Amino acid sequence: MNKKMQLIAAVLLIFALAQAVQAQDFSHMEAILERIDAQSRFDGMDFSCVLTMIVEDPEEGIEKLVVRQFRRDDGERYLLLIQEPVTQRGQGYLLEGDNLWFYDPSSRQFAHTSLKETFQDSDVRNADFGQSSYASSYEVEGYLEGILGNFDVYIIELKAVDDTVPFPYAKIWVTKDSNLVLKAEEYSLTRRLMRSALFPKYTKVGEAVIPVQMVFVDELVEGKKTQVSLSEISVSQIPDHVFTKAYIERVNR
Amino acid sequence: MFTLKVAFRNISRQKKRSFLLAGAIAFGMLVITIINALTGGLVANIRENFSHALGGHVFITGREFNERGQIISKIRPDVRMDQLLEDNAGRIQAFTKRSQALPSLIFGSKQTMQLVYGVDFHEEDKLLGSLAVLKGSLAEVLTDEHAVILPQPAANRLGVDVGETILVKLETLTGQQNVGELRVVAFVEDQEQFGLSAAYVSRSYLNTLIGLGPEEYQMLNMFVTDLAFVEDFTRAFREGLLTPEEQQEEEEPTVSVTVGGVPIDPTPRQETITRWEGTRYRVMNINQIMEPVELMVGVLNRVGLVIFIILLLVTMVGITNTFRMILLERTREIGTMRAFGMHQKQVQHIFLWEAVLLGLTGCVAGLALSGLLIAVVGRWPLNVDPSLHFFLNHGRITFSLSAGSIVLNTALVVLTSLVAAYWPSRAAAKLSPIKALSSHT
Numbered sequence: 001m002n003k004k005m006q007l008i009a010a011v012l013l014i015f016a017l018a019q020a021v022q023a024q025d026f027s028h029m030e031a032i033l034e035r036i037d038a039q040s041r042f043d044g045m046d047f048s049c050v051l052t053m054i055v056e057d058p059e060e061g062i063e064k065l066v067v068r069q070f071r072r073d074d075g076e077r078y079l080l081l082i083q084e085p086v087t088q089r090g091q092g093y094l095l096e097g098d099n100l101w102f103y104d105p106s107s108r109q110f111a112h113t114s115l116k117e118t119f120q121d122s123d124v125r126n127a128d129f130g131q132s133s134y135a136s137s138y139e140v141e142g143y144l145e146g147i148l149g150n151f152d153v154y155i156i157e158l159k160a161v162d163d164t165v166p167f168p169y170a171k172i173w174v175t176k177d178s179n180l181v182l183k184a185e186e187y188s189l190t191r192r193l194m195r196s197a198l199f200p201k202y203t204k205v206g207e208a209v210i211p212v213q214m215v216f217v218d219e220l221v222e223g224k225k226t227q228v229s230l231s232e233i234s235v236s237q238i239p240d241h242v243f244t245k246a247y248i249e250r251v252n253r
Numbered sequence: 254m255f256t257l258k259v260a261f262r263n264i265s266r267q268k269k270r271s272f273l274l275a276g277a278i279a280f281g282m283l284v285i286t287i288i289n290a291l292t293g294g295l296v297a298n299i300r301e302n303f304s305h306a307l308g309g310h311v312f313i314t315g316r317e318f319n320e321r322g323q324i325i326s327k328i329r330p331d332v333r334m335d336q337l338l339e340d341n342a343g344r345i346q347a348f349t350k351r352s353q354a355l356p357s358l359i360f361g362s363k364q365t366m367q368l369v370y371g372v373d374f375h376e377e378d379k380l381l382g383s384l385a386v387l388k389g390s391l392a393e394v395l396t397d398e399h400a401v402i403l404p405q406p407a408a409n410r411l412g413v414d415v416g417e418t419i420l421v422k423l424e425t426l427t428g429q430q431n432v433g434e435l436r437v438v439a440f441v442e443d444q445e446q447f448g449l450s451a452a453y454v455s456r457s458y459l460n461t462l463i464g465l466g467p468e469e470y471q472m473l474n475m476f477v478t479d480l481a482f483v484e485d486f487t488r489a490f491r492e493g494l495l496t497p498e499e500q501q502e503e504e505e506p507t508v509s510v511t512v513g514g515v516p517i518d519p520t521p522r523q524e525t526i527t528r529w530e531g532t533r534y535r536v537m538n539i540n541q542i543m544e545p546v547e548l549m550v551g552v553l554n555r556v557g558l559v560i561f562i563i564l565l566l567v568t569m570v571g572i573t574n575t576f577r578m579i580l581l582e583r584t585r586e587i588g589t590m591r592a593f594g595m596h597q598k599q600v601q602h603i604f605l606w607e608a609v610l611l612g613l614t615g616c617v618a619g620l621a622l623s624g625l626l627i628a629v630v631g632r633w634p635l636n637v638d639p640s641l642h643f644f645l646n647h648g649r650i651t652f653s654l655s656a657g658s659i660v661l662n663t664a665l666v667v668l669t670s671l672v673a674a675y676w677p678s679r680a681a682a683k684l685s686p687i688k689a690l691s692s693h694t
Binding site: 058059114116160162163164165166167168186188189190192194220221222223224 | 321359361362363364420422424425427428429430431432433462464
């Protein structure tokens with residue numbers, strides 16, 4: 001009896017140790033997620049750039065979009081102004097905290113939209129233009145070590161902490177040394193791969209490190225993908241009035 | 254009675270003329286009867302087809318707040334609902350519980366947005382019976398949880414064939430992305446032009462994709478046994494499903510100032526939605542949905558009436574002229590009748606009775622011709638564009654005519670005939686017997 005008790009105690013101890021080790025590993029991964037979020041954030045500075053998006057749609061063909069972005073992470077604000085194509089010039093997206101507004105100069109109306117929506121029928125979501133929030137949106141389900149191209153990476157499996165996150169499951173490939181996300185896969189509630197994102201090129205802007213080339217692939221619609229590249233990057237101070245509805249209306253006059 | 258007999262004899266004497274006059278009236282009657290019957294039939298068919306497409310005559314939806322303060326469309330099992338269904342069982346022909354979503358359907362490199370209803374195919378035999386299958390079979394929906402019935406235009410846009418599998422991309426009720434697989438079992442005709450294009454899948458499968466429980470749903474649709482009491486029926490459910498809080502909100506008095514009948518609110522209040530507990534229901538019926546259609550049909554009927562009145566006015570001129578001719582032809586006859594003691598009123602009544610008889614004969618002939626035309630056209634199956642099937646009953650035009658409209662149209666004809674004959678009849682009555690007898694006509 002005594003031996004039996006000892007055996008049970010030993011098994012429980014091993015199980016507890018295994019759990020503890022796993023929890024410790026996960027906390028390391030959680031720290032990586034926090035680092036990813038931190039280095040994508042522009043604390044105390046503004047950010048602006050020009051985004052060139054090439055949208056490849058098997059039905060619609062290839063379309064080029066040029067968008068000027070103004071971003072201020074303090075207060076979670078951004079402004080996107082479409083410059084090309086000419087037919088959509090002047091359309092804008094203004095994010096103010098949780099509220100995202102779309103402005104159409106032809107109707108001169110603002111319409112409420114969502115960060116979960118896709119941007120102009122591309123494969124980019126409105127949320128992709130803001131700061132990353134892996135640490136607050138997801139919890140680590142598991143991870144592996146692997147190699148992606150020439151990089152040693154952690155492949156971290158994530159599960160949304162609640163149903164506010166559009167993709168309930170995700171998997172990211174993060175470089176071990178610099179904690180840059182090289183690839184991300186997003187899954188549906190039924191765990192079907194919906195979108196892949198590749199981030200082949202990064203640049204350091206102030207304290208932040210941001211991808212300057214991105215490829216988003218729709219994994220459900222064959223042949224649909226969007227390439228995004230950033231140019232004219234600046235961290236100069238942006239006047240407060242830029243992040244207002246009045247500004248979008250004014251630039252359209 | 255004597256004047257009526259004389260009037261009848263006079264009409265019979267001039268058969269050709271009477272035939273032409275009554276024929277003109279009959280033509281007008283034919284036009285208005287066909288228009289009324291056609292619009293009546295259209296409304297009945299649209300109502301019937303709408304009911305089948307929407308899955309009922311009375312529709313109940315439910316809304317509730319979730320933990321995060323979002324309003325979501327959901328009906329949970331509810332004892333109040335069960336009680337109402339039990340209490341009104343005698344007036345319910347059938348009821349169905351449906352879920353719905355507006356997902357992207359994807360096949361290869363093609364995708365299309367499509368309204369999808371989640372239905373319990375075992376309950377909805379009426380739906381299956383009303384769908385016009387163009388390809389495939391509906392039998393498989395009863396056994397295959399992943400089966401989908403696609404409207405033909407959606408299938409064409411996707412380039413999919415029966416038996417192939419498509420992806421369905423949608424959001425759960427809380428906005429999360431989800432993807433499922435559906436196997437196409439049949440293509441059906443749809444009424445896309447009327448915003449009623451819908452695909453049908455198993456409710457339990459759609460529920461799992463949008464995040465509803467197996468016993469939950471979003472719409473309760475009911476077919477009533479008699480459309481005449483649909484309003485009472487709707488009211489019973491509306492009142493029966495009101496929560497005490499809703500009743501209180503409805504009873505709260507509102508103070509408003511009106512100037513010249515126009516309400517003036519100095520401070521326009523922004524409508525705020527305060528969170529409520531449990532499910533709040535919205536009860537609608539087919540009449541509310543049919544309002545715009547009936548408005549359109551009402552306009553069509555009014556246009557028909559205007560055409561009818563114009564035809565009657567033209568006929569009226571004809572009748573007046575004819576009666577003036579009759580007056581000239583019968584001057585000596587009138588003089589003779591007056592000399593033998595007939596009163597002025599009796600002479601006038603003969604003319605007026607003739608007008609009434611002509612009008613009635615025209616009406617009867619017009620109605621008979623309409624009946625004949627309706628019988629012929631109504632039997633003819635039409636091979637028209639599928640979109641027009643919405644106006645038809647199993648591919649046939651149907652006609653529906655109310656007794657009220659027949660009475661109204663007949664009354665209009667008789668009245669205009671009387672008005673048209675009034676002045677000639679008065680002139681006839683006022684003829685001096687001596688002058689009339691000395692007349693050469």
